Amino acid sequence: AQSVTQPDIHITVSEGASLELRCNYSYGATPYLFWYVQSPGQGLQLLLKYFSGDTLVQGIKGFEAEFKRSQSSFNLRKPSVHWSDAAEYFCAVAFTGGGNKLTFGTGTQLKVEL
Amino acid sequence: NAGVTQTPKFRVLKTGQSMTLLCAQDMNHEYMYWYRQDPGMGLRLIHYSVGEGTTAKGEVPDGYNVSRLKKQNFLLGLESAAPSQTSVYFCASLPGGLTAYNSPLHFGNGTRLTVT
Secondary structure, rough: OEEEEOOOOEEEEOOOEEEOOOEEEOOOOOOOEEEEEOOOOOOOOEEEEOOOOEEEEEOOOHHHEEEEHHHHHEEEEEEOOHHHHOOOEEEEEEEEOOOOEEOOOEEEEEEOOO | OOOOEEEEEEEEEOOOEEEEEEEEEEEOOOEEEEEEEEEEOOOEEEEEOOOOOEEEEEEEEOOOEEOOOOOOOEEEEOOOOOHHEEEEEEEEEOOOOOOOHHOEEOOOOOEEEEEO
């Protein structure tokens, strides 16, 4: 079965510092990969997605992510974090032939120190 | 367009009571999903539907039932609520077809359910 691992439960960074959130998936087929962000009391918003092609994808709010097939990873990055980026971030994966199901990771809670 | 609307927003149940959560979407989406969100567990798929009249089990289906009698509605039922079902429930939808994942999941704002 497909699965997604986000090894970091909580991350704290200083405003202006760079950020990398880790995501690893397991399954043998070609993945569709996503990063979603959830602010407190809100639903989830799509930051970016990868289907094929260029392995470095750009998203909204200055985020980017890189797909590395050899490492089964899709890490999210941002060069300079803003206080408003504090939220919970979820990696998600779907697979062709996977029954149209998205599987989410357990999330990484980001705290930004001023 | 309202997007994805979930009702109710909050509910408190006693153990053993039943209830139905309603999800309605006005985007003519084929795929609909019910997730539950618990601290440290992320979002876990309960049931999903790939079209009117079809449903399928997700990762954590036990204790829940669903129905998709109309394309725009996806109902989640709890027949006999248990404290372990205390959670925030999210409904989501996607357009159908081969390009389904070109569109982001459209989420409702969630239903916070407490079972005492």
